[in-house]
Structures are given as C-alpha cells and as structure tokens.
Amino acid sequence: MTRLSCAREKEVEELVNRGQWPQACAEELRAHVEGCRACSDLALVAQAFQAAHASAIATPTLPSAGALWWRAQLRRRNAAIERIGRPILGAQIFAFAMVLLAAAGALAGQMRRGFDLRAWIEALPRALHLEALWPTSLSAFDGSFWYLVPVLATLALVGGVVVYFASEKQ
Secondary structure: OOOOOOOOOOHHHHHHHHHHOOOOOHHHHHHHHHHHHEEEEEEHHHHHHHHHHHHHHHOOOOOOHHHHHHHHHHHHHHHHHHHHHHHHHHHHHHHEEEEEHHHHHHHHHHHHOOOHHHHHHHHHHHHOOOHHHHOHHHHHHOOOOHHHHHHHHHHHHHHHHHHHHHHHHH
C-alpha cells in the first residue's frame, strides 16, 4: 500500500488542530483540500478525532471504585434497616393501640363505679405500696402532689409521639 502525501498536509493539520478548519482558512486551501485526497482524508480524520476527544472530555468523570462500593454498601445497609424497621413500627403501633384500649377500659370501669379522679389519684400510692420506696420527707406531702404526676406523664407521652413523628418525616 502506498501512502499518498501532499506538501500542504502540514498546513491543513495545523488548522485542524487549532480548530480553525474550514472557517479561518484561505479559499485557495479549501479548494486544494477538495481536490487532494490525502489532505481531505487528513482533515476528515483529524476532525473526527477532535470531536471524539471533545465528547470524551464533556462526559462526567466517575468517582473512584472505592467510593462507589462504599455508597452501594451504605444503600444496602439502609435498605436492610428500613426493612427491619417496618415490623417494629407495626409492633409499636399495635402496643400503643393496646395501651389506649386498656386505658379506655380502665376509664370505663371507673366511670361505672362513680369516678372520683382526686380520690383515685390520692389512693394510687397506697394501692401500689410506693411509700416503701419514698424517703420519709416525701410522705409529708399531701395528695396534691399526685396531680402533677399524670400531667407530667401525659406531657412526656405526647412529647415522645411528636418527636417520633417529626423524626420519621426526615
């Protein structure tokens, strides 16, 4: 196979490499390239390589393989935690419903007997025998202290539920 060469190949190659082909070249050189097979092939191939190079540069670079592996492991771990969390959430909802049902049943039972909240709260420490756990100075308080306990328990419960649902959406 014989290689065709032309004296003007170098000139065409420089114009193509600078990105000035065919806009910034002389009309006479354009006419030469149309007639010369070696120069037209050179211009065509060089432009194809430049276009391929430009598209290769334009594509985004991928992160390292280690970072991709780490992200895949993290996604897999998060998916497993989410799968495990679904039954736990169901169990929590079921437990909460059972507590509400038991509280409603206890309240209904107390309402049938003539519910006296103050007497019930004052009798609660004696019924649970909590005085054995208290220091002697605490026994000097009257029953009004026990109004504070259900209020604080209700606030803690409502606060916990609010925090749970707020963190669930994030």
